[in-house]
Amino acid sequence: MGGIAGSFVAVDWGTTNRRAWRVADGHATSLLSDDRGILAVTDFAAAVADVQARAPGLPLLMAGMIGSNRGWREVPYVPAPATLTEIAAAVDWVEPEIGIVPGVSFADGALADIMRGEEVQLLGACALAAVECDGLVCHPGTHTKWAEMEGGAIARFRTVMTGDLFAALQHKSILTDLLAHAAPVDAAFLAGVDHALANSDLTAELFAVRARVVLGLAEARHAASYVSGLLIGTDVRTGLGRVRADVVPVLGAPALTARFAAALARAGRHATEHDGDAAFIAGMTAIAGAL
Amino acid sequence: MGGIAGSFVAVDWGTTNRRAWRVADGHATSLLSDDRGILAVTDFAAAVADVQARAPGLPLLMAGMIGSNRGWREVPYVPAPATLTEIAAAVDWVEPEIGIVPGVSFADGALADIMRGEEVQLLGACALAAVECDGLVCHPGTHTKWAEMEGGAIARFRTVMTGDLFAALQHKSILTDLLAHAAPVDAAFLAGVDHALANSDLTAELFAVRARVVLGLAEARHAASYVSGLLIGTDVRTGLGRVRADVVPVLGAPALTARFAAALARAGRHATEHDGDAAFIAGMTAIAGAL
Numbered sequence: 359m360g361g362i363a364g365s366f367v368a369v370d371w372g373t374t375n376r377r378a379w380r381v382a383d384g385h386a387t388s389l390l391s392d393d394r395g396i397l398a399v400t401d402f403a404a405a406v407a408d409v410q411a412r413a414p415g416l417p418l419l420m421a422g423m424i425g426s427n428r429g430w431r432e433v434p435y436v437p438a439p440a441t442l443t444e445i446a447a448a449v450d451w452v453e454p455e456i457g458i459v460p461g462v463s464f465a466d467g468a469l470a471d472i473m474r475g476e477e478v479q480l481l482g483a484c485a486l487a488a489v490e491c492d493g494l495v496c497h498p499g500t501h502t503k504w505a506e507m508e509g510g511a512i513a514r515f516r517t518v519m520t521g522d523l524f525a526a527l528q529h530k531s532i533l534t535d536l537l538a539h540a541a542p543v544d545a546a547f548l549a550g551v552d553h554a555l556a557n558s559d560l561t562a563e564l565f566a567v568r569a570r571v572v573l574g575l576a577e578a579r580h581a582a583s584y585v586s587g588l589l590i591g592t593d594v595r596t597g598l599g600r601v602r603a604d605v606v607p608v609l610g611a612p613a614l615t616a617r618f619a620a621a622l623a624r625a626g627r628h629a630t631e632h633d634g635d636a637a638f639i640a641g642m643t644a645i646a647g648a649l
Numbered sequence: 650m651g652g653i654a655g656s657f658v659a660v661d662w663g664t665t666n667r668r669a670w671r672v673a674d675g676h677a678t679s680l681l682s683d684d685r686g687i688l689a690v691t692d693f694a695a696a697v698a699d700v701q702a703r704a705p706g707l708p709l710l711m712a713g714m715i716g717s718n719r720g721w722r723e724v725p726y727v728p729a730p731a732t733l734t735e736i737a738a739a740v741d742w743v744e745p746e747i748g749i750v751p752g753v754s755f756a757d758g759a760l761a762d763i764m765r766g767e768e769v770q771l772l773g774a775c776a777l778a779a780v781e782c783d784g785l786v787c788h789p790g791t792h793t794k795w796a797e798m799e800g801g802a803i804a805r806f807r808t809v810m811t812g813d814l815f816a817a818l819q820h821k822s823i824l825t826d827l828l829a830h831a832a833p834v835d836a837a838f839l840a841g842v843d844h845a846l847a848n849s850d851l852t853a854e855l856f857a858v859r860a861r862v863v864l865g866l867a868e869a870r871h872a873a874s875y876v877s878g879l880l881i882g883t884d885v886r887t888g889l890g891r892v893r894a895d896v897v898p899v900l901g902a903p904a905l906t907a908r909f910a911a912a913l914a915r916a917g918r919h920a921t922e923h924d925g926d927a928a929f930i931a932g933m934t935a936i937a938g939a940l
Contacts (some may be wrong), residue, residue, distance in 0.1 A: 406801075427863075435864070463864055470860040501856060501910030517856040519823065526817040532792065532810065553759075561880070562887045565808040569761040572718075573726070573754055576761075589852070596853045600922060606657065 362457075362649050366417045368642035369409060371424035372475060379639060381646075386639040389413055391448035396423045405646050406456065413532065417455035419642055422475035425458040433537060435463035435472060439511040442481050459645060471517050476503045479609050482641025483632055484510055494603040497634075498590075498610050500525070504597035509572055518593040524586065532568055536581035537580045543620050544582035550587020551621045555595050563588060590621045595637045610634040642644035653748075653940050657708045659933035660700060662715035663766060664688055670930060671704045672937075677930040680704055687714045693721035698748065699833045706733040708746035710933055713766035716749040726754035730802040733772050737939035750936060755805050762808050767794045769902050770808065775801055776921050785894040788925075789901050789909045790879075791816075795888035810874060817876065823859055827872035834911050837871035841878020846886050854879055854896025883911045889916060899923040 377580040378449040379386040380487035389412040399405045402424075410418060425433035433450040441463045441553040462473030476497045484491040484507060491510040500521035506513045528537040541547065553563060567585055570576035576584075577640065598606075605628045608615040612631065619629035656673040657678065665686035670677040680703040690696045693715075701709060714725035724741040731753045740748040752765030767788045774797060775782040782801040788794040791812035792809045797804045819828040832838065844854060858876055861867035867875075887898075899906040903922065912918035 448939045449926055464859075465864060465866060470857050470864055470866050472860045472863055476908045516853050517860070518853045519856045520852060522822050523818075523852055526820065527814075527824045530819065531813050531817045559887045560851065561689055561811060561883055564808050564814075565810045566761050569754075569763045569808070572763055573756060575756060592852055596850045647730075 362417045362419060362455075362646040364644075365412050366419055366644075366646055368639060369410065369418060369420040369422075369424070370475060370478075370638055371396065371420050371422045371429070373423050376409075376422075376424075378409050378412065380416065381639060381643055384640075396426070396429045406430065410456075418455070419449070419457050419459065419646055420552050420639075421459040421478045421642065425460060426474055429458075429459065431448055432453070433458050433460045435461045438462050438464040438515065439508065440477065441483070442644055442648055443509040444647045445477060445481070445573045445646060449645070449649065457649075459642075462515075466514065466525075469514075469516070471515055473503055473515065474507075474515070477512060478641035479634055479637040479643065480505050480512055481508065481510075481640070481644060482637040482639065483607065483609055485644040486637065489511065492520040494598070494601050494606055495548045496597060496606055496608045496618060496629075498593070498608060498614050499599050502593050502597065502618075504599075504601075506601060516597065516599070518596050521587045521591040524589050527564070533564065533581070533585065536571065536578055537585060539579050539582040541582035541586040542584050543617055544580075546583040546594035547590075547617075547621065548624060550584040550589075551594070551624045552587075554591025555625055556587045558595075560588060586617070587621070590617060591624070592626050594618070594621045598627070605630060607632055610639050652708060653708045653746075657710055657933075657937055658700065658704050659927055659937075660709060660711040660713075660715070660932060661766060662687065662713045662720070663715045665920040667700075667713075667715075669703065671686065671707065672934055674931060675934055680928070685911045685932050687717070687720045689880075697721065701747075708748070710937055711764060712750040712769045712929075712933065716751060717765055721916075724749050724751045724809045725891050726752045729753050729755040729785070729806065730799060730870075731768065732802040733776070733935055734939055736768060736772070737936045738938070748940075750933075753803050753806075754879055757805065760805075760807070762806055763765050764794055764806065764808070765797075768803060769932035769936065770925055770928040771798065771803055771926040773799075773930065774898065776935040777928065777931045783894050785889070785897055785918075787888060787897055787899045787909060787913075789884070789899060789905050790866075793884050793888065793909075795890075795892075797892060807888065807890070809887050811880045811884040815880050818855070818876070819857075824855065824876065826870070827859065827862065827869055828876060830870050830873040832873035832877040834873075834908055835874050837874040838878040838881075838908075839911065839915060841875040841880075842877075842882035842885070842915045844847065845879045845882025846916055847886065848876050851879060851883050877908070878912070881908060882915070885909070885916050889918070895919060896921060898923055900928050 378390040539607040615631040669681040796806040906922040913920040
């Protein structure tokens, strides 16, 4: 076991990039932001030492895929419902002053899900009182998380692989050419959202995007926005599910939260947008304080 | 204009491969089967001459993507409802004895769709009396076609991009590793079909496939079958839509029609399986006879 008193370094170490901040008295200073995500690292001890060298002598608290089976050391998930206290107690101390925050798992009947890294932002937004600690919270991205918070705990959650699917279609499918266009939040995006909120025919509607362009019924330059709308509309329809939520906090980078806020508005919900970095810092600060 | 009397060469020229048969008196002999689909060809005149050299002096009738904007010459679609007579009348004679069969388009309100090549099999199965010329017919594949036949015409149809989506997920997504396994029609496949018939949460359930493996709730070796079932079950749910169809003919290669027949059975429908090559030869023979 280790522990953190005073200043520390908070690291968000994901699949494709990593970021580190020096955190002191709740204030954060960026130390590092690069593309050395876990898939780009083979010598984790050296990569961690590189982070440490940016702020010598301070303890390190790391979250994200660094704790996965492809990361430095696999840290068992804390099963939902998961509180800040439980997550802090399960921090894995690789060295006396280097800890990895565990992810959270959820299993209930046929439902099964996992997260690593998003739990820090969810608990951080809660700690900031930016987000109701009871209710639905959306964390959009490659793998969007829809979490139901209950009394400050992550009670249950569902992942929708929206960004991953968009990238896969963009990389190699009949839509590859069309998805090379930009995808602004415009009328085509909203039309895609509306279609997906009202229909569950995504895998057919995706082909219709191409058919309309070939038949001259739609312009190629609008296709990427429409597909983004289709996928995000599907994400929102799935994420809202049967949960009652008139106001939905959305955590993440502003460009992405704006996109989901626009889609949630089409579903008749009010989205509040919250900066994911601020939530991450607050979450790591809260976990450090609970160690 | 050209025309065909007696023997001819029937060519099925798709995106990634091409096949040719010598057809005489309704009997077909394979002349060619290789991977020179339209994406692998730059000099179409030379590629066509190569096919002609296999059966010198015989007229050529070609169908499929060879008539697309990426093929030899773009042949306008015949709008649905499309009959055999209309399709034969719209054959594009590139040279006096070299014709390209047009595809079929469908547009109705927000619906828009296209096919090139499948129309020959649909009309051929009808000509063989293997398939009811009124009712729903399924042509599964990279882009599955669900066609409603009315009085021998292709009245309307919808494409579901099942195979394309599976390949995209297999190529580059969080599921890439898991989809490298074989995907037999087994209990996992049927479980995926059942899930997709009863739910419209595909883009979330795909992530759950990975979560279950990570959490030890499912075996990695069953993931590809389950995902195949999810996508084909979604295909069947979408294709059946609101159409009444107790018996659904399925046209194509036996391995694929068996997979869709199994999924249709879970949806309470009886599938009849029909060889796609035989339907193609019959369709080309019928078109040649109507020129």
